[in-house]
Amino acid sequence: MDSAFDIKILVYKIIAGDLLRNADVLVTARGHSVSGISRRFRYLVVIPEFSAADIKDSFNTSDKQMEKCSSESRGESKLLALYAFPVQINMLCDSLRHIPSSCANGGPSVGQAGMLGQEGSCCINIDSDGASRVALLRLPESIKDVIRRLANMSFEHLMLGVRKIKQADLNKWQIDPKLLSKYFSKFICKANGSGEVFSYRHSGIREMFASLYVVLETQSREVLAVCLNAMKIYIACTHRAEMQNFDLFFMALLPYSNIESLLHAAGPLLDPARHILLDWFQRWIAAGLSPTDTLKVFHCLFQLHDHSRAEEVSRPLKTITLRNVALSAAEAGALQYCLDQPALDTIDLQGCELGDEGLEQFSSVIRSCKDVGVLIDTLGSAGAKHLCTALETKRSLKTLHLYDNSVQDEGVETLAQGLWKNDTLRLLKNRNV
Numbered sequence: 001m002d003s004a005f006d007i008k009i010l011v012y013k014i015i016a017g018d019l020l021r022n023a024d025v026l027v028t029a030r031g032h033s034v035s036g037i038s039r040r041f042r043y044l045v046v047i048p049e050f051s052a053a054d055i056k057d058s059f060n061t062s063d064k065q066m067e068k069c070s071s072e073s074r075g076e077s078k079l080l081a082l083y084a085f086p087v088q089i090n091m092l093c094d095s096l097r098h099i100p101s102s103c104a105n106g107g108p109s110v111g112q113a114g115m116l117g118q119e120g121s122c123c124i125n126i127d128s129d130g131a132s133r134v135a136l137l138r139l140p141e142s143i144k145d146v147i148r149r150l151a152n153m154s155f156e157h158l159m160l161g162v163r164k165i166k167q168a169d170l171n172k173w174q175i176d177p178k179l180l181s182k183y184f185s186k187f188i189c190k191a192n193g194s195g196e197v198f199s200y201r202h203s204g205i206r207e208m209f210a211s212l213y214v215v216l217e218t219q220s221r222e223v224l225a226v227c228l229n230a231m232k233i234y235i236a237c238t239h240r241a242e243m244q245n246f247d248l249f250f251m252a253l254l255p256y257s258n259i260e261s262l263l264h265a266a267g268p269l270l271d272p273a274r275h276i277l278l279d280w281f282q283r284w285i286a287a288g289l290s291p292t293d294t295l296k297v298f299h300c301l302f303q304l305h306d307h308s309r310a311e312e313v314s315r316p317l318k319t320i321t322l323r324n325v326a327l328s329a330a331e332a333g334a335l336q337y338c339l340d341q342p343a344l345d346t347i348d349l350q351g352c353e354l355g356d357e358g359l360e361q362f363s364s365v366i367r368s369c370k371d372v373g374v375l376i377d378t379l380g381s382a383g384a385k386h387l388c389t390a391l392e393t394k395r396s397l398k399t400l401h402l403y404d405n406s407v408q409d410e411g412v413e414t415l416a417q418g419l420w421k422n423d424t425l426r427l428l429k430n431r432n433v
Helices: 007-016 031-040 052-058 065-072 077-081 085-097 141-160 167-173 177-183 203-217 221-236 246-253 259-263 273-286 291-304 307-314 329-338 355-361 363-367 381-392 408-420
Strands: 025-028 043-046 122-126 132-136 164-166 188-190 196-200 319-321 346-348 371-373 399-401 427-429
Touching (some): 085 259, 141 167, 141 177, 164 167, 273 291, 273 307, 291 319, 307 329, 329 363, 355 363, 363 381, 381 408
Parallel strands (some): 025 043, 346 371, 399 427
Antiparallel strands (some): 164 196, 188 196
16 A cells, blocks of 8 residues: 555545455555554555555565465464564565575576475475475575675665665675676665665665674674674664664574575574573663663564563563553554563553554553553543453453543443443543543
8 A cells, every 4th residue: 555545535445345345465654544444454564664666566466475474473463564574584585595596416496496395495306207306495605695795785884874885885895786686676776876876775675684794793602692782782872763673673683593594484593592682681671671672672572573582581571661652553563472471560551642453452461460551542432442351351450541532432331331340440540531
């Protein structure tokens, strides 16, 4: 959905069933505009910096991009709305798998071999007698070298705030522009500016390759620990906008130990890296988190897609404060993913602009809390139903701060039903609901 038409008209037509009636997937660069209709679709992917051309190129009907995203979501379709990190990394992996390469036994290239294995980790060759044999995919050393140089150049560009690739850059890093055009056109396109040869399709691509460089350089235990500590400083620094999303790509790429591992499905993070990462999260949390840092911690945790690690890191937390940090429904979904098991005493969501959809993402978390603050969160009658459910189930809620929302008469009646069945609530603040 990237259209010149008024978004309100599109939303009305979709809700009315006059448009996209049989669609299951919504891919959009305008997540802030379409959150109210995400429930109309089975899957939602928001890619804020993608153009219409990028979206059409990445999500055409001939590839399996959405199936791969959905498998990574572990069945939680709401989590697909957490922007483009797994999407872009899958695009990189797919591009590498389609590069002609020799099989391990000297067989034909991937393009000639027949078909890829389900995980993209092997090619299946059919012999003349009809028998099949499996060989692992291998990237030519020349291509792996180009990827390393491209990643290194991107890291330098990120540090310097450079967004265009000039001929001098290609000369410095000894990168053949023909190879970029042939194998990496989904990420880097030809530029029209004076002295510029290529440009990153958007800043997210630069950050992805930059984080890949750091991941490849931090495979030793000692270097990883130093890198994580340095990254925490970058997260808190004033030029954080230039580093936007770098750390999230880093977390998502961390399970890949080398370039060739990008050809295969990512496995779980193993020791000692897993232990170092867990220790880093725990020390960061113990030092005290601002609301912004709290959101960043859980974003990083989510990108690992490891429920056991998320639970382990979150377990010591008894209070979460995100006051005045605007949260989309997608970001609320990431937080819910990380807080699904640990029982919180207090969660403060005042001024987070959750809306009904965002509150729905938090519903399981709220049901286990004793003190919940959802002040000034643009909640309507649907949000009141989620709060009613929290009041009716488990009945652990003791304090509810609700004022300055818009639940209207219908929402008030719904809350009253929940309060009638609840005998644990001790304090309800509900002015201007």
